[in-house]
Amino acid sequence: MSQPLLKLDSATIRFGGLTAVSNFSLEVNPCELIGLIGPNGAGKTTAFNMITGVYQPTDGHIHLNGRSIAGVKPHDLTRQGIARTFQNIRLFGSLSVIDNVRAAMQLHCKHGVRASLWRGSRFKSLENEVETCALELLDIFKLGSLRDEEAKSLPYGDQRRLEIVRALATRPKLLLLDEPAAGMNPTEKEELMHLIRFIKDKFQIAVMLVEHDMTVVMGICERIAVLEYGIKIAEGTPQQIQRDPKVIAAYLGTETDKEEPFDA
Amino acid sequence: MDWLLQQLINGLALGSIYALIALGYTMVYGVLRFINFAHADVLMLGAYAAYFLAPAVSTVFPLPSLTGALIVTLLSVMICTGIGILIEFLAYRPLRQRPRLTVLITAIGVSLLIEFTCQHEAVFGADTKPFPQLLPVHDFNIGGLVIGSNDLVVVVTTLVLLAALWFIVQRTKMGTAMRAVSFNQQAAALMGININRIISFTFGLGSALAAIAGILYALKAPGIDPLMGVQPGLRAFIAAVLGGIGNLPGAALGGLLLGLLETFAGGISGLSNYRDGIAFAILILILLFKPAGLLGKASVEKV
Amino acid sequence: MSSSLNPSSITGAKRWLIAGVLLAVVVSMFSAQFNRYYLGILVDIGINIILAVSLNLINGHTGQFSLGHAGFMAVGGYTAAKISLVISPMLPPALQPLIFLFALLAGGGLAALAGFGVGVPSLRLRGDYLAIVTLGFGEIIRVVVQNMESVGAASGLKGIPKYTTLGWTFGLAAVTIYFVSALVNSTYGRGFIAVSDDEVAASSMGINPVRYKVTAFVTGAFFAGIAGGLYAHHKQFLSPTGFDFLKSIDIVVMVILGGMGRTAGVVVAAIILTLLPEVLRQFSEYRMIIYSLLIIVLMMARPQGLFTWNRKKGGAPA
Numbered sequence: 001m002s003q004p005l006l007k008l009d010s011a012t013i014r015f016g017g018l019t020a021v022s023n024f025s026l027e028v029n030p031c032e033l034i035g036l037i038g039p040n041g042a043g044k045t046t047a048f049n050m051i052t053g054v055y056q057p058t059d060g061h062i063h064l065n066g067r068s069i070a071g072v073k074p075h076d077l078t079r080q081g082i083a084r085t086f087q088n089i090r091l092f093g094s095l096s097v098i099d100n101v102r103a104a105m106q107l108h109c110k111h112g113v114r115a116s117l118w119r120g121s122r123f124k125s126l127e128n129e130v131e132t133c134a135l136e137l138l139d140i141f142k143l144g145s146l147r148d149e150e151a152k153s154l155p156y157g158d159q160r161r162l163e164i165v166r167a168l169a170t171r172p173k174l175l176l177l178d179e180p181a182a183g184m185n186p187t188e189k190e191e192l193m194h195l196i197r198f199i200k201d202k203f204q205i206a207v208m209l210v211e212h213d214m215t216v217v218m219g220i221c222e223r224i225a226v227l228e229y230g231i232k233i234a235e236g237t238p239q240q241i242q243r244d245p246k247v248i249a250a251y252l253g254t255e256t257d258k259e260e261p262f263d264a
Numbered sequence: 265m266d267w268l269l270q271q272l273i274n275g276l277a278l279g280s281i282y283a284l285i286a287l288g289y290t291m292v293y294g295v296l297r298f299i300n301f302a303h304a305d306v307l308m309l310g311a312y313a314a315y316f317l318a319p320a321v322s323t324v325f326p327l328p329s330l331t332g333a334l335i336v337t338l339l340s341v342m343i344c345t346g347i348g349i350l351i352e353f354l355a356y357r358p359l360r361q362r363p364r365l366t367v368l369i370t371a372i373g374v375s376l377l378i379e380f381t382c383q384h385e386a387v388f389g390a391d392t393k394p395f396p397q398l399l400p401v402h403d404f405n406i407g408g409l410v411i412g413s414n415d416l417v418v419v420v421t422t423l424v425l426l427a428a429l430w431f432i433v434q435r436t437k438m439g440t441a442m443r444a445v446s447f448n449q450q451a452a453a454l455m456g457i458n459i460n461r462i463i464s465f466t467f468g469l470g471s472a473l474a475a476i477a478g479i480l481y482a483l484k485a486p487g488i489d490p491l492m493g494v495q496p497g498l499r500a501f502i503a504a505v506l507g508g509i510g511n512l513p514g515a516a517l518g519g520l521l522l523g524l525l526e527t528f529a530g531g532i533s534g535l536s537n538y539r540d541g542i543a544f545a546i547l548i549l550i551l552l553f554k555p556a557g558l559l560g561k562a563s564v565e566k567v
Numbered sequence: 568m569s570s571s572l573n574p575s576s577i578t579g580a581k582r583w584l585i586a587g588v589l590l591a592v593v594v595s596m597f598s599a600q601f602n603r604y605y606l607g608i609l610v611d612i613g614i615n616i617i618l619a620v621s622l623n624l625i626n627g628h629t630g631q632f633s634l635g636h637a638g639f640m641a642v643g644g645y646t647a648a649k650i651s652l653v654i655s656p657m658l659p660p661a662l663q664p665l666i667f668l669f670a671l672l673a674g675g676g677l678a679a680l681a682g683f684g685v686g687v688p689s690l691r692l693r694g695d696y697l698a699i700v701t702l703g704f705g706e707i708i709r710v711v712v713q714n715m716e717s718v719g720a721a722s723g724l725k726g727i728p729k730y731t732t733l734g735w736t737f738g739l740a741a742v743t744i745y746f747v748s749a750l751v752n753s754t755y756g757r758g759f760i761a762v763s764d765d766e767v768a769a770s771s772m773g774i775n776p777v778r779y780k781v782t783a784f785v786t787g788a789f790f791a792g793i794a795g796g797l798y799a800h801h802k803q804f805l806s807p808t809g810f811d812f813l814k815s816i817d818i819v820v821m822v823i824l825g826g827m828g829r830t831a832g833v834v835v836a837a838i839i840l841t842l843l844p845e846v847l848r849q850f851s852e853y854r855m856i857i858y859s860l861l862i863i864v865l866m867m868a869r870p871q872g873l874f875t876w877n878r879k880k881g882g883a884p885a
Binding site for chain 3: 052054073074075076078079083084086090091092093094095099102103104105106107109111112113115116117119123126127130166167169170
Binding site: 365367372377384501502540555 | 632688691692695696698699700703704706707710711713714813816820852853855856858859860861862863867870
């Protein structure tokens, strides 16, 4: 690959005296499935927040497609091809399932305020197009039948999957998944792994995921980066990571952290 | 120069009253996170309580006198404390778990209810009533500056109350509990703090301050009427937000700033008619640069 | 807060608008038959519908909290009134509808500009702080008007020509309802509700919260300005005290009573709350006491609004 899709160059973020992520360098290539793991509080979600523009790094640079994203607002970054899900599910609770997807699709809509007000035939056909497209996405995740349910009334696992669909609807080049398997049972997890691989291939996107479930991470990731206390301690293939003494120390040394049932 | 100093003194006196009222807004906001619009009306009720109590008290302690004034104030404070606790119990407690917007609208409703009920002929009537002289009045003349005894009383009372409030919040068990409830209600409840008691206490305390502020305000005003709380209430409420709502020193600072500003603007011809507008304009300007007020801490939403 | 989009209801919307405007015009032709008192109340209802539906875009759909709608109404009302007071003596009476339209649009435009002025600070403020800034903005407008000699200052603006008719009022009410519902019920419009539900998530989905909020404020203020213009040419007299905090609260209560973000409910609420004071006329001394009690009881019993229905069943609020 000539140019990485995403490039973090010594990205650092400090909150007051606390350095949440320090000198984090990482490259993500197009169509790659990369995992970001580490004990709780290691700075994984913070790294996501830097990549998506929610936080601005204190030091260092982040480049998307060779362009710096410093100062770019989250919604503009989404336009440039980054989409994400949230650790603590953030759906549009009062919207229906399909409207959650639709809201995310307005980014690429060719019809805006004027068409909505005029409501000509073009508006109608474009709205139908949006609906078909949203339903297609929902069907991949078996959510099509729930299209008119209120998003906040869905069971937990469906909400997590709807978040992925919503993120996909923005047509990303890089999809960030923040603990997509959290709260799912083993069967659902198995299904999810297949789905993640499927969408990566179908839509030709890079996927970066934060996950605590090692079966999921080791099972689908091509490459893994490990954070501990905001510092990257290892990077490599799943096999390399499993053997890495530093990683073993980080996890076994703080065994109680690893399987902590509650995530903030 | 004299004019400046004179305005400074007047401004401090007015600002002290605003500060007292603002403290009530801010304390309630601190524990319950909503703006208690009815606070301004408790202030009005405090003044009316004093108005009706004064003739009765004067039969035992002739007015104006310091003892008489103290007794009248103490009694109105007790009445208003009760009213404040009652308002919380009847109107706000049932809404404890509801969205804050609901509570905010209810607070506006309570405020309107008190105002319109009091304006009714059978209650106080809408007309302005002369407020009795509670304290002997004397103007001190210091090198060309005139300091009214009422102004002195206002400033000194505020300072004493501020100190007392600081002590209660920072140094007593009740205050620690208040701060805990303000920080995290659920966690405080789990630590064995009786939330309802703390909230009642906060309302009582805020209403007591409002009663004192009402009497002090009435002493300086030409008379009292059921809507007398609206203007000072609005300014105090601006003051509380200006200083960073939920922040006690912020409320005091905001009150003083606003009082000074108003007296100085009022002293300049042409500006005086715009006083309310200017207060709000300054508030908006400050919020644009410091969205959480002067001393408030900006909260960062966790993503 | 909203129903699912239903393509068939979308196509029908424009027909409804035309029907609404036509109906308003036709009914207006017979308005001479109506009792003047009832006619006046009908116009009041129409104006309040415009106010409530436009505020609903800001407070309901977009989830901002504005307490300054009366301020926008004042801007529109005074602007429109001043324009027709100055222009109408210069032009032949035949041009009167044109003058009125121009005055209304100018009033709405200036109100929209004021809405932009409030919308911009709203980008940095949320919740209570935003409520206070909008309240402050309304008060500033009132204070400025109170001191403007050219619009009568505190004594008010008198002698405004009576241009407002039933047709104008309900025609414009139909336009407002159409405009707001069409805006919200589209893929583009889902953005308003998305911003209201979760701003962080919305911006992560490529929705620019700033643009949506400002759009909501500008649009809402525009229609409030139109309502102000209608009001001015209906009452023929404007006074700054008519646009105080209490008026803003009135409109907020209509929105809450109708159910935030539910246009149909808000319209019904506007009608009820305009009629209520008239019904209570014989108890006029208790009127405001009852009104404030109503607010409290409503907030305790049905904070989600009186007219909320289960939207899963496909009930589509317009």
